[in-house]
Each structure stands twice: as C-alpha cells, then as structure tokens.
Amino acid sequence: MKIVKRFTHYWFVIVSVLSFLAGWGMLAHSLKPVSTSQTTTINTAALPSLPLIQAFGGGSGTTGGLNLAAPSNSQSTVGLPRLRTGGS
Amino acid sequence: METFSFRAMNTNILLAAQGTPARTREGFKQARQFIEGSENRFTRFSNASELSELNRSSGTPFHASIDMFSVVSTAQRFFHLTRGLFDPSILPELHRVGYDMSMDRLRQQGAAPMFEFLVAGEHPSFSEVELDERRSMILLPCGMSIDLGGIAKGWIAEQAALILADFSSACAVNAGGDMFLIGLPDGEGQWTVELEDPLQPERTLTTLKVNPGAVATSSVTKRTWKQGGNQRHHLIDPRTGEPAITDWLSMTVIAAHACEAEVFAKALLISGPLEGEDIARASGIRFSYLAVDRDLKIWGTHKSIEHVYVQ
Numbered sequence: 001m002k003i004v005k006r007f008t009h010y011w012f013v014i015v016s017v018l019s020f021l022a023g024w025g026m027l028a029h030s031l032k033p034v035s036t037s038q039t040t041t042i043n044t045a046a047l048p049s050l051p052l053i054q055a056f057g058g059g060s061g062t063t064g065g066l067n068l069a070a071p072s073n074s075q076s077t078v079g080l081p082r083l084r085t086g087g088s
Numbered sequence: 089m090e091t092f093s094f095r096a097m098n099t100n101i102l103l104a105a106q107g108t109p110a111r112t113r114e115g116f117k118q119a120r121q122f123i124e125g126s127e128n129r130f131t132r133f134s135n136a137s138e139l140s141e142l143n144r145s146s147g148t149p150f151h152a153s154i155d156m157f158s159v160v161s162t163a164q165r166f167f168h169l170t171r172g173l174f175d176p177s178i179l180p181e182l183h184r185v186g187y188d189m190s191m192d193r194l195r196q197q198g199a200a201p202m203f204e205f206l207v208a209g210e211h212p213s214f215s216e217v218e219l220d221e222r223r224s225m226i227l228l229p230c231g232m233s234i235d236l237g238g239i240a241k242g243w244i245a246e247q248a249a250l251i252l253a254d255f256s257s258a259c260a261v262n263a264g265g266d267m268f269l270i271g272l273p274d275g276e277g278q279w280t281v282e283l284e285d286p287l288q289p290e291r292t293l294t295t296l297k298v299n300p301g302a303v304a305t306s307s308v309t310k311r312t313w314k315q316g317g318n319q320r321h322h323l324i325d326p327r328t329g330e331p332a333i334t335d336w337l338s339m340t341v342i343a344a345h346a347c348e349a350e351v352f353a354k355a356l357l358i359s360g361p362l363e364g365e366d367i368a369r370a371s372g373i374r375f376s377y378l379a380v381d382r383d384l385k386i387w388g389t390h391k392s393i394e395h396v397y398v399q
Contacts, residue, residue: 075090075091075092075109075112075113075116076090076091076092077089077090077091077109078089078091078104079089080089080273080276080280081089081091081102081104081260081262082282083102083104083260083262083267083269083279083280083281083282083303084262084265084281084282084283084284084292085262085265085266085267085281085282085283085284085296085303085304085305085340086265086283086284086285086286086289086305086307086310086338087264087265087284087286087305087306087307087309087310087338088098088099088241088263088264088265088266088310
C-alpha cells in the first residue's frame with residue numbers, strides 16, 4: 001500500500017513538471033500578435049481636383065446671380081499629364 | 089502632377105510638374121515668362137522682334153543676343169547634317185505660298201492671297217551665313233531672311249523645361265506636340281505620349297513610352313491653308329521651294345534634345361523613306377523615328393518600335 005502511494009506521488013510530480021514544460025514550449029513557439037504601435041503605409045490615390053464652378057455656368061463669371069471671380073490661371077492637379085504629339 | 093496651360097507661339101502650351109503647388113506655381117510663372125519673352129524674340133510676325141531686326145540687317149553684321157546666336161548657330165549645324173533639308177532661309181518661299189501671317193490669323197482668314205505669279209527666286213545658301221561667336225555677330229548674306237519657327241520652338245521648350253526643373257522633381261513642357269521631358273513621374277518607368285492620328289487629330293493612333301528627353305512631330309496635315317484653290321502646308325522642300333510632296337503624313341522623332349527632334353522630324357518627313365534613313369545614319373546623332381503613311385500605318389526602325397506601347 002505504501003509503495004502504491006509513493007508511486008502515485010512521484011507520478012503526479014513528473015506529469016505536472018512535463019505538462020508545465022510542454023505548455024511553456026508551445027507558447028514560446030506560437031505566432032506573435034501584431035504590435036499595436038507598428039505603423040503601416042497605405043497607398044491612396046490622389047483625389048481629383050474639383051471642377052471650377054464656372055464650368056457649370058458658361059464661364060461668363062456670373063452664375064445664378066452669384067458673381068464669381070475669374071480664375072487667375074489654369075493651374076490644376078492631375079495624376080499624369082496628357083501629353084500628345086502630332087505636329088502643330 | 090500640377091499642370092498649367094496657356095497659348096503662345098500660335099500653339100497650346102502645356103506645362104506639367106511634380107512638386108508642391110506653391111513651388112510648381114513659381115516654376116510655371118518663370119517658365120511662362122521665359123516662353124513669352126522668347127516668342128517675342130524669335131517671332132517673324134512682329135517687326136519689333138530680334139529676328140525681324142536680324143532679317144532687316146542682311147548684308148551687314150548684326151550683334152545678336154546670346155539666345156539668338158545660339159539658335160542660329162545650331163540651325164546652321166543642322167543645315168549641314170540634314171544636307172540642306174532643314175533650311176531656315178526658305179522664308180521667301182513661305183511668303184510666296186501664302187504663309188506670311190501667323191497661323192492663327194491665317195485660319196481666321198480662311199485663305200491666303202494668290203502670289204502664284206511669283207516664281208521661286210535664287211537666294212544665297214544658309215551655309216553662307218557668317219557667325220562670329222566671340223563677338224556674338226551674325227552676318228546674313230544680302231537678300232537673305234530666315235525663319236527659325238520650328239527649331240526655336242524646340243529650343244524654347246527645352247530651356248523652359250530646364251527652368252521648371254529647378255522647382256520640381258519631374259516636369260514636362262509640351263509646345264503643341266514638341267515636348268521636352270525631365271525626370272520621371274513618381275511610380276512611372278517612362279513617360280506616356282499619345283501619337284495623334286494625322287487625319288483625325290482628336291483620335292489617338294497609338295501610345296508611346298519614352299524616356300526623359302525630347303519628342304517632336306512634323307505633319308503635312310497641320311498648319312494647312314488654301315491658296316488659289318490649292319491646299320498648302322508649311323513644310324517647304326528647299327529643293328523645289330514648294331510644300332513638300334512626301335509619302336509620310338507625319339514624322340515623330342524621339343531624341344535627347346528638342347532641337348534634334350524638331351529638325352530631324354522635319355527633314356525626314358520631307359526626304360521620304362530612302363533618303364531619310366541615309367540622313368539619319370550619316371548624322372551621327374542617336375534618335376528614333378516613327379512615320380505614319382497615308383494608310384495610317386506606322387513605320388519605324390527596330391529601335392523606334394520599342395517605344396510603341398502595345399496594349
């Protein structure tokens with residue numbers, strides 16, 4: 001009876017230690033969660049520039065009773081310029 | 089990219105630059121000032137221009153600005169390289185066939201007056217122009233007057249692009265199809281240039297992929313007018329004194345510099361296929377060219393076909 005009790009005692013100790021080590025190993029080799037402090041770069045397309053209001057009003061400078069200032073120049077933003085060649 | 093367009097040199101000018109709006113705005117302003125100032129210098133349609141002064145001085149030495157001397161000496165070099173097919177001294181012939189006012193005015197008027205009774209006169213060769221670089225003097229032979237239209241436009245486009253490049257990482261100046269490109273737009277390996285259909289300019293014949301440098305096209309379907317019932321165009325064949333009769337509708341040249349592209353586009357269009365190949369090879373200048381024939385077929389060397397983008 002005394003032998004059985006001692007065997008059971010050692011058995012529980014050994015199984016507990018092995019289970020603990022197995023769990024530690026599994027956690028150590030598992031996939032890491034993405035750090036929340038890590039920054040990621042997202043490429044976004046440039047928003048097209050808004051059309052001039054004059055485009056809706058015939059470019060006369062007056063639309064629906066509103067006096068619109070004439071554009072000082074024709075600078076605009078595009079993705080890539082449309083380059084055409086064909087003689088002039 | 090930021091773009092800015094306006095009209096100068098009787099054509100549409102498009103400036104494009106990559107950079108902040110404030111920097112590119114300043115670049116556009118300076119490039120535009122340069123283009124408009126240069127137009128006033130090189131135009132033959134204003135009596136007050138330096139070119140008109142030079143033409144009036146024929147027979148006596150003329151003290152030229154650095155820019156004028158640079159363009160005239162470059163023109164003389166290309167006169168020799170193209171065996172005289174590029175010849176700025178054909179101005180009397182241009183007048184004779186009716187191109188004696190700006191193309192904008194000529195188009196408004198609809199037709200040029202008839203001067204058919206005038207015959208092409210003998211005039212001194214452009215090779216006889218004397219240049220003194222040290223004193224910046226030009227001596228046109230007696231009776232010679234010159235037109236620097238195309239070569240000056242190319243030169244102006246390249247110089248304007250160099251000004252714009254001080255304000256941007258990549259930029260383009262397109263003067264009515266003659267363009268100079270510096271750098272590359274972000275994310276692009278080459279510039280994309282649409283080649284117009286010579287018969288329907290609003291239609292794109294094909295798309296070209298080109299490296300930084302120059303692109304120019306000459307066409308017999310642009311700058312045309314009627315004279316006495318005859319269709320005329322502005323590309324004079326110096327060998328006949330008449331608008332060139334050629335197999336090509338248009339000729340596009342891709343080169344390192346705008347003057348090269350402009351001059352060889354004109355010379356190869358006038359020469360036709362056989363002599364054109366010979367002139368291109370003998371010039372010693374590296375460039376590619378694409379010609380469009382009357383059936384809208386595109387012709388070119390193996391090297392130039394590499395520029396054609398097949399979708």
